[in-house]
Amino acid sequence: PLEEKLRCLEFAGADVAVVARSEPNLLGLEAEAFVRDVIRNQFHPRSIVEGPSFGFGRGRRGDVAFLRRECGSFDCDVRVVEPFTVTRPGADPVLVSSSLIRRMLLDGDVEGAALCLGRSYALFGPVVEGDRRGRTLGFPTANLQVDEQLVPADAVYAGWGAVGNERLPAAISIGSAPTFGGGARRIEAHLLDFTGDLYGKKMRLELATRVRDQRSFISASALTEQLNL
Secondary structure, eight states: OHHHHHHHHHHTTOSOOOOOOOOHHHHTOOHHHIIIIIIIIIIOOSEEEEOTTOOBSGGGOBOHHHHHHHHGGGTOEEEEOOOOEEOOTTSOOEEOOHHHHHHHHHTTOHHHHHHHHTSOEEEEEEEEOOOOHHHHTTOOOEEEOOSSOOOOOSEEEEEEEEETTEEEEEEEEEEOOGGGTOOSOEEEEEETTOOSOOTTOEEEEEEEEEEEOOOOOSSHHHHHHHHTO
């Protein structure tokens, strides 16, 4: 979500962030017009940082070489950041890309995704009312409503839940509650040592590690026994 993108930019040291909306009048600009009317006339940059495969302008006709030629006319430097690789123990280096991270998350590999991102993958949204079953088991959970976000594979994860300025360890379940007959897929989090009401508040769930797959227990008491381990 945009709010999280801006938070990450601020954390990285950005003083100002300008959001360029994906609107037809912007997307339809030719590469020359984009450099002249947007980059030069709007921002007057001293330096621009891009990746080697950067493309811009109508039909992505502009590339890094084109950008360097155009920006040289108004003393703007273009810096190219080379691709980033990560190496996991016992594995060969892999090139980091958004498609790789998405694939890791869909496999439930949140540790690998965190290695690529440089931070734990997180889900965001308001806390909505659930069936209150966790409360009867002694483990009240907050149900997170997410919109157009990539939700990792069904599993139980360990992580963190952040609401406002408070950040607490959390047990996070993604799945359809198989012990109770399944149903709609949901994201639930039990925040350790938390007391209070979270309904309607925005929460960020950071997924640190995958604990186990989702599975069905023979009874609610058997599930409670597992949760107490």
